[in-house]
């Protein structure tokens with residue numbers, strides 16, 4: 645059995661966690677060992693980095709921010725993701741390098757290709773076998789986030805124009821690599837989305 649690396653991407657409020665849990669349950673019931681993890685913050689070091697990038701009040705230089713996400717990713721891939729894949733596990737991960745390209749690139753300060761290259765360097769070139777993009781219009785995502793009681797982090801608090809650029813960036817990435825991406829309408833009911841993900845993953849198992 646070989647390992648499988650599945651990542652979930654999309655804006656905040658798109659339902660990534662719900663789908664990651666459903667996929668985990670389905671694969672576990674089918675007898676696979678699943679490692680469910682996330683970025684930023686999938687390791688002890690990562691939790692510290694996550695605190696800086698999401699909760700630091702005040703300006704963080706865009707290049708520093710991009711490097712912090714890449715540092716989190718480098719440590720996470722080396723200590724969690726690659727070991728799991730070599731054991732033959734399925735890694736289900738909330739966010740990966742496409743988030744860096746979409747979010748850090750959408751700030752308009754950094755070139756997307758540079759952001760991607762930094763992540764590829766950080767991870768030794770590890771790309772997911774499948775990336776599920778849960779696509780949702782930013783106004784719908786905002787309604788979902790407003791319904792939650794959690795206070796907004798730095799990125800959630802960005803203007804809606806920023807979130808539209810993030811969404812467009814994700815869709816552009818998916819269009820450029822259709823063999824890696826599965827793009828789904830996140831406004832559909834969760835069980836339906838889960839079914840489409842299972843269909844796409846079955847031949848990869």
Ligand code: TYD
Pocket residue numbers: 656682683684698713738739740741743744745747748797799800
């Ligand atoms: P996430 O863990 O999905 O947030 P939450 O737990 O609050 O639902 O992601 C945190 C934020 O980090 C999200 O707004 C996107 C951002 N992010 C980047 O900007 N670049 C990155 O490389 C990653 C992984 C996340």
